[in-house]
Amino acid sequence: MIRAKQISNLSSSARSFFLGGTRSSAADGNSCTSAEDDSCLLRRHQTRHEAAHTGNRVFTRPSPPPLHVSPPVLPVKPDPANHKIPLPDGTEVSRVDHTLPITSVKASGREHLGEVYTTSASKDPSERAPRNASPGTKQASNDVSHDLTKTTVSGKRKCGYYPSGEMMRVTPAPRHVIEKVSSILRRFKWGLAAEEALHSSGFKMDAYQANQVLKQIDNYANALGFFYWLKTQPGFKHDEHTYTTMVGNLGRAKQFGEIKNLLNEMVRDGCKPNTVTYNRLIHSYGRANYLKEAVNVFTQMQEAGCEPDRVTYCTLIDIHAKAGFLDVAMDMYHRMQVAGLSPDTFTYSVIINCLGKAGHLPSAHRLFCEMVGQGCTPSLVTFNIMIALHAKARNYQSALKLYREMKAAGFRPDKVTYSIVMEVLGQCGFLEEAEGVFTEMERESWVPDEHVYGLLVDLWGKAGDVEKAWRWYQAMLHAGVRPNVPTCNSLLSTLLRGHRLSEAYNLLQSMVALGLQSSLQTYTLLLSCCTEARSNFDLGFCGQLMAVSGHPAHMFLLKIPPAGSDNGQKVRDHVSSFLDYMHSEDRESKRGLIDAVVNFLHKSGLKEEAGSVWEVAAVKNVYPDALREKSCSYWLINLHVMSEGTAVTALSRTLAWFRKQMLVSGECPSRIDIVTGWGRRSRVTGSSMVRQAVEELLNVFNFPFFTENGNSGCFVGCGEPLKNWLSESYVERMHLL
Template identity: 75%
Template structure:
């Protein structure tokens, strides 16, 4: 274009910025923005909006906010697209009050929200578990004359499900059918919601409706139905789900096996049935578990076995691997194979499956975070981590000045009731006379510090406490 003597316009530069942004070349997009200004071209509203959207989606909140301010300083007022991008940016960064304030400012300035804006706000409120606010926005959107799209319907059905208003969620499904043909994820959502509500017959009815509609369920939907049957200990129905998965050519996932192993741990009287179901899946995790060797002195054979399995599972996402290893360690611990549980935990920790479980908050101030673990895994992880501190102390001659043991069941917990993790951790600490105290009324965090902590770490039993 330049060779032919054609001069670019602001529209040309906007197109370039947009293209670079779509390709995730953010640096190049900014270079074009700077170049157009150096050549005397004034960025317009589209220029700023495009750059705000690019940076917001990439997670660069500060840059997006600066551009938003600069845009207004040069006399360009935000439009619906700009407000939507900024609301989304603020919400995803965890600044929900600021996002809500900007949404209200948008309306006050006479800028009418569109369907995308409403979807963003409904999704943000849902993610923050502000379910009544999400439902209100949905009603406001309809009152403003907007017809929901598939995204809206999915979010609202999930919100109503979490509120326990499943009949209303079904009514939204019926409403959806007037405009859209429901797809597999919509049916899968209703299977999951009814299953988690404990109504397995409703969950199965929606699963059957999906099949009747000519849709093929995916593995997560089958897992939702399987989980519902397992919770109710309806093992014959659970067996049928797995057989149907295999019959449809679906390959049971790591989550499928994790569900079965967790059920095996919880319902010890039905271990034979659960083991049979685990074998039916044919998942590599089953071979790993049944071929796990007895620990030799030092446990290197168990570590090698666990390492080899994790190499096979390297393509799985971290959350799936964490879920399975949590279930494996919990199962081994509660089955009396505590030495083996400890060695599997060490491999999981070395491979960063639990990235935030042990970290140094500041110099010699450590956090042991157990809140995402099951009861057996938490006790194993705590025992082996304290033993690691002992070894470090013996090697270096200096110990930690403070250790916080976090169970996730304290003043910030969103869940009411008692925690088996907190209870088991407290019992273990009491049993071995760990010098802990709780701070600021946070009953879910046990704190050890100073000379009492260092004296305790020198006890010989610290290395073997996980075996009790």
């Protein structure tokens, strides 16, 4: 059992989630702003009242949404496309010109791209969801990356043809047959009742009709039962299309054992897997974070004589980029070019997103301009990606400039675009103007969904206005929009930061009532709150909240064995098993949890256990950028994304690893840079809590460090002094101090 004690100091892990929140941007699932921005949000918002009387106002402040009613109709909508942004001192931010302008891009050149991006780039208002849209009404996706992947996993573009050899069927299918059978499968769980209902319907289906039905089934068990039931029907025979669709259904449910059985049966039935089949299998493994298996499928399809297409390469690029393996992603891009597959709009969008996520925004922008120069017209999805990447890099002026250029080129914003612009304005401190964009979106007949409402909950929560965040949450419920887990996490973060624990408890209970399962981020928030508990009562209450969440991470934490005479092996085995269980979770979520766990253990006095948890996380690539060899014998230890307890633990164990390697090989690093940055919550160099904790540790153990070029956030050790220091025996046990 974990031995917990009261922690009086606010942990950086707690601040990471309380101040930074856990919202995801429209582009990539992560916040499109830097954590350093959060500390000045409230200050900027407050100083806006002074600026209102000193400068020319461009935006009109709307009224806040009332409690328990739908969001208000705000009087004036701001237009970031045509106006400057006022600053708190009354001045205005002018437009910033890129070195490579893109104003020559016109939406009229999109005809040949409409097949791929029909929904996002359409200029036809009838394709947008009306205000009172029915459940089946088409709406734009809230996730740019998801849009890209959706095109990939389907194996076909939206124009309705089958790429890579999948033939288009010309025989029309009676819609009433497909709808009737689909209705039966939605009404029943697979079993005798479902079979009897299908028999009673009297319908006979061919493979094409069966394929259309399989595409409409969300429950993989129903789909699989129906698939095998069809095999028992006289005269029916599955073809490569029904097998491929079934592979996709099982892949979404991560039923890889069933997929292997199905593929074996497919071959026995004389149906050869085609490129679309392999593409869906690659995507299924990729979305579950089984990258090696995805690459193995890529190899197998080539050995089987099945040529990869653009979708194949784009899928591999996308899944590796999301997992942080930029080098593999770019290698796939080059292999695609060598294979003679020239990039199209979709491919460019994937690569731009890949580069931007890896922090190479200049390269992403150059590729965007190259795309335009090659005559490949960007789509609305491409613009959304670029705007989101600039926003994530805190280039807010550039993001708004791209938004203006996009509109000037004839593209009409969708919900993704509006969401990004709202977040940019919110992070600049213009929260009322962000609400104005919400009104503009409604005026343009876009129906706000859970992401849009959740964004406003998050922005007001980060600004410290609990009441406004709560009002937008209530407005969301009143509008009949079911909250998602990220929205609840945003509100939970706000309540915990405001020390409103009883309301946080009620929110967790309401999540259970709504059928929402707590995520890793939910539990990380609660664990961080426990770390900074002010009293034993708060500590106990936080423990209750963690138990109410029902997340498997709670049992993992409770059952961490104590470090014994086995040098922490039991702890490492326990952590390794849990991370294997959480394999399909995204890397950022796992990193946040491990950061909170190590910080909690370190500050609770369980430093041996904290060190063992860190070692396993390092082996599992949870922190891929924590240690990097810049050149021969020149190493970089990157701690700036960690809490102070985690940073001290990581540094201690990494230096101990260097000592061990030196004793084995006799070779010592020529230089080690220890980067603490400005800290997760500090905008002033030298005030970072991570930096202070690291400097204190290095001073205690007389590490021969120095700083250079005025960078007080980077400690440097090199040469003979470093070698002599690593030879000291106490380096092995630094983390126990």
